[in-house]
Amino acid sequence: MAVLIDGKKIADEVKAELKIQIAELKEKIHRIPGLVTILVGNNPASESYVKSKLKSCDELGMHSVIEKLDESVSENELLEIIEKYNRNDKFHGILVQLPLPKHISEDKVIEAISPYKDVDGFHPISVGNLVIGKDTFYPCTPYGIQELLIRYKIETKGKHVVVVGRSNIVGKPIANIMVQKKEGANSIVTVCHSAAKDLTKFTKDADILIAAIGVPNFIKEDMVKDGVVVIDVGINRVEDPSSKKGYRIVGDVDFDNVQKKASYITPVPGGVGLMTVAMLMKNTFISFKKFNLI
Numbered sequence: 001m002a003v004l005i006d007g008k009k010i011a012d013e014v015k016a017e018l019k020i021q022i023a024e025l026k027e028k029i030h031r032i033p034g035l036v037t038i039l040v041g042n043n044p045a046s047e048s049y050v051k052s053k054l055k056s057c058d059e060l061g062m063h064s065v066i067e068k069l070d071e072s073v074s075e076n077e078l079l080e081i082i083e084k085y086n087r088n089d090k091f092h093g094i095l096v097q098l099p100l101p102k103h104i105s106e107d108k109v110i111e112a113i114s115p116y117k118d119v120d121g122f123h124p125i126s127v128g129n130l131v132i133g134k135d136t137f138y139p140c141t142p143y144g145i146q147e148l149l150i151r152y153k154i155e156t157k158g159k160h161v162v163v164v165g166r167s168n169i170v171g172k173p174i175a176n177i178m179v180q181k182k183e184g185a186n187s188i189v190t191v192c193h194s195a196a197k198d199l200t201k202f203t204k205d206a207d208i209l210i211a212a213i214g215v216p217n218f219i220k221e222d223m224v225k226d227g228v229v230v231i232d233v234g235i236n237r238v239e240d241p242s243s244k245k246g247y248r249i250v251g252d253v254d255f256d257n258v259q260k261k262a263s264y265i266t267p268v269p270g271g272v273g274l275m276t277v278a279m280l281m282k283n284t285f286i287s288f289k290k291f292n293l294i
């Protein structure tokens with residue numbers, strides 16, 4: 001039976017360490033990190049994500065503002081607001097909650113954020129720096145995956161990491177992180193996607209399998225080898241009349257069966273998902289330290 005990778009425990013550890021460091025710096029330089037989250041419209045899922053970010057900032061002693069904008073805000077107005085925060089020294093991180101309404105270009109918005117405050121790590125300059133191995137902001141979910149592997153002391157050097165999914169927020173960045181010649185990486189990386197004719201050929205060879213597909217219970221036990229480390233990024237709703245809400249959340253991995261073969265596995269919920277906000281806090285703190293030349 002696999003060891004469960006406890007995302008809550010590790011996220012709490014990361015946040016507790018940050019809280020101490022933030023308090024120490026506040027004492028020393030009388031400044032604190034600041035994060036602004038820009039939310040356009042009333043998407044309930046986005047509202048709930050934004051609230052959890054605000055709550056974490058409060059817990060850690062960081063300055064935090066939610067800039068809530070009406071669905072009808074124009075692209076230009078939004079770009080001007082971003083520019084205002086680019087110039088505001090109280091904020092070291094700017095995050096625009098995605099998705100945005102259709103009349104606003106996500107690319108333009110992401111590119112308007114100063115790369116110095118790009119704590120989501122989605123700006124093309126951050127992405128480019130990641131690819132060439134320079135110091136940069138890693139996107140929060142993949143950064144959280146690497147943190148889990150490091151804190152569970154899972155060997156990554158020379159291991160075959162197979163990523164299923166090539167999105168810009170998970171698949172591609174985690175592949176680019178794991179291929180770096182650095183601690184917690186230095187892996188042999190394969191990226192798979194929907195054009196793979198025989199996916200199992202790749203997944204079965206994985207020492208570490210990272211599933212970021214968005215299809216409930218997609219990875220089955222016959223697709224993995226004994227002893228595999230499984231990182232399940234998926235967050236999928238499936239109908240469940242027995243639950244109060246009428247649904248439950250499952251990952252991209254058929255957890256009950258795959259855990260019998262795996263050496264380590266992340267549960268859903270309780271695994272990768274909880275790391276994302278913790279790493280956003282870490283990125284904001286890193287940005288704050290850089291700004292203050294610490």
Ligand SMILES: NC(=O)c1ccc[n+]([C@@H]2O[C@H](COP(=O)([O-])OP(=O)(O)OC[C@H]3O[C@@H](n4cnc5c(N)ncnc54)[C@H](OP(=O)(O)O)[C@@H]3O)[C@@H](O)[C@H]2O)c1
Pocket residue numbers: 141164165166167168169170171192193194195196199212213214215233234235236272273274276
């Ligand atoms: N904080 C978190 O924990 C967090 C953050 C982000 C996402 N997620 C979750 O992670 C999952 C993936 O998110 P995402 O944004 O990366 O998804 P996405 O943009 O929809 O990308 C899904 C990827 O999976 C690939 N794929 C789909 N069906 C496949 C198949 N049958 N065989 C092989 N590859 C297949 C797609 O291939 P193509 O490129 O060929 O279409 C695509 O590259 C979702 O459940 C999402 O909710 C969690």
